[in-house]
Amino acid sequence: xxxxxxxxxxxxxxxxxxxxxxxxxxPMLGYCFAxxxxxxxxxxEKIKQQREKQSLAALKxxxxxxxxxxxxxxRIEASEKLxxxxxxxxxxxxxxxxxAAQQLIHSIFGDQGYNAIEIVQExxxxxADFTYTDKIRKFIFIGWFLSDPGTRVPGTLKExxxxxxxxxxxxxxxxxxxxxxxxxxxxxxxxxxxxxPYLARVTLGKALGGDFxxxxxxxxxxxxHEPTEGEEDVDDMFEDGVRDEVQSMxxx
Numbered sequence: 174x175x176x177x178x179x180x181x182x183x184x185x186x187x188x189x190x191x192x193x194x195x196x197x198x199x200p201m202l203g204y205c206f207a208x209x210x211x212x213x214x215x216x217x218e219k220i221k222q223q224r225e226k227q228s229l230a231a232l233k234x235x236x237x238x239x240x241x242x243x244x245x246x247x248r249i250e251a252s253e254k255l256x257x258x259x260x261x262x263x264x265x266x267x268x269x270x271x272x273a274a275q276q277l278i279h280s281i282f283g284d285q286g287y288n289a290i291e292i293v294q295e296x297x298x299x300x301a302d303f304t305y306t307d308k309i310r311k312f313i314f315i316g317w318f319l320s321d322p323g324t325r326v327p328g329t330l331k332e333x334x335x336x337x338x339x340x341x342x343x344x345x346x347x348x349x350x351x352x353x354x355x356x357x358x359x360x361x362x363x364x365x366x367x368x369x370p371y372l373a374r375v376t377l378g379k380a381l382g383g384d385f386x387x388x389x390x391x392x393x394x395x396x397x398h399e400p401t402e403g404e405e406d407v408d409d410m411f412e413d414g415v416r417d418e419v420q421s422m423x424x425x
Contacts, residue, residue, distance in 0.1 A: 175191060175192075175193050175195060176188070176189070176190070176191055176193065177189075177190040177191075177193045177203070177204055177205040177208055178193065178203040178204055179204055179205070179208035179211075179212070188205060188208055190205035190207075190208075192205060193205050194206075194209065200214040200215070201214050201215060206223060277371075279321060281367055281368050281371055282364055282367055282368070283367075284319060284320045284321045284364075285320070285321045285323075285324045286321075286324050286325075286326075287316060287317060287319075287320030287321070287324070287325040287326070288325070288326040289313050289316070289317050289325075289326060289327060289333060289336055289337075290326055290327065290336060291326075292313055292316075293313065293336060293337075296309065305337060305338050305339075310337045310339060311347075311356070313333075313337060314333070314337065314344075314347060314353075315353075315356055315357060315360050317333055318357060319357070319360055319361065319364060330344055330345075330348075331344075369394075373391070373394060373395070376390050376391045376394065377391055
């Protein structure tokens, strides 16, 4: 199969066109029309004729009901591919952000790696006459439920009950009891307070960046600053109209 003889001067790659001129004695011999034109091997008159021929062919093609169908299909295919790639990129970004947020939660709460076996052993090491009491059992029981399920030891409620030398039925009864719900809620509230310093920094950062709602939230958390005697009141820096407008925004 014949192939255009033209080679890219920069890459050395040969033209892949398989319809070069094969007419003996023709200046274009061995080259496709485009590269023969580029090399100056095609007379101007022939270039003009070729362009007119291409124009007529294009006009005729427009009359076809399938005009532009392949081009449209390629564009749709490219668009769908781009959409799929964007969707995958977004999914990966959301996954990364979710994992980062989850890790941050674990860092704040310190709830990973809770090991009830080690805690029981510490009790036994501290007291040779160690015996379980409901207080000790409940302390470990609540701590285990508050910890990260993926890293806590033991891994199941049944194993925890065995460790605490109590029956599974009692463990189930505890989970369904009022005291468990109350104690778990109170312990969770105390744990959540560990996040306050971090949330305060985030809120302060947004407030200083001009987020008015963040400023409102910060004021709710810590209260507005009340100037002491002799200290300049920040409101004195603004006219009444400005203060009224800010107050109106805050009220809404």
